[in-house]
């Protein structure tokens with residue numbers, strides 16, 4: 611394993627330990643509200659601090675973009691930037707619903723090079739390094755081979771915090787739902803993307819995600835042979851947060867069903 615990926619795995623496992631311990635005593639947690647339906651607990655902050663301290667101890671000059679504490683260091687001066695979501699799926703975590711993850715990605719000169727998504731309740735570790743494939747624990751990952759849209763299991767995220775694109779989203783959902791075998795909304799986008807890489811879903815789409823939700827998952831998918839794009843299949847998804855992913859056969863079919871529902875606001 612590349613030494614940088616190894617450090618990221620160490621950080622993700624440390625955060626996973628903090629999350630697992632806290633999950634046994636959810637009643638004791640101190641929770642606050644960042645915005646409407648946007649909760650943060652002391653676990654998000656403690657896990658993030660642990661991750662950052664492990665990464666910066668190994669690589670003091672690297673810059674950081676983390677969900678809870680924001681940006682550290684100058685990404686223009688440092689060639690390396692770590693993108694961190696210490697707990698993706700906080701709402702699930704707070705409800706004892708075991709579907710959440712730690713997501714850590716490294717960009718080198720703007721290109722994603724290493725990725726870890728760790729599910730601490732299932733102890734599933736998803737990793738990828740550019741050009742070296744994607745793995746779950748020690749096993750190589752490949753996206754699914756399904757090519758019939760009607761046989762596909764598609765993951766998504768329902769809007770819950772920001773509802774400006776709700777009508778467009780519901781129109782997409784309404785169009786996709788009868789055409790596929792099933793739709794799932796488990797509640798951790800980073801883990802959803804890891805599941806596309808693992809072939810558990812054949813495709814995925816969601817609107818309005820943040821860089822820390824998707825950076826690691828995107829590298830997992832491309833290294834597992836899948837495709838990732840924005841709502842038109844282009845590469846602005848890290849900026850827009852609107853993302854479509856899938857195995858190479860389903861990716862295009864998903865884009866085609868989404869296309870009639872694109873609005874001016876979504877493309878802005």
Ligand code: IPD
Pocket residue numbers: 695697698699700701767768796797798799800816818819823
């Ligand atoms: C959220 C999860 C969820 C997605 C949201 C994200 P958080 O992350 O990834 O699946 O639908 O858009 O914000 O807030 O739990 O880290």
Ligand code: CA
Pocket residue numbers: 695697698699822823
């Ligand atoms: Ca998140």
Ligand code: CA
Pocket residue numbers: 654677695696697698699700
């Ligand atoms: Ca989070």
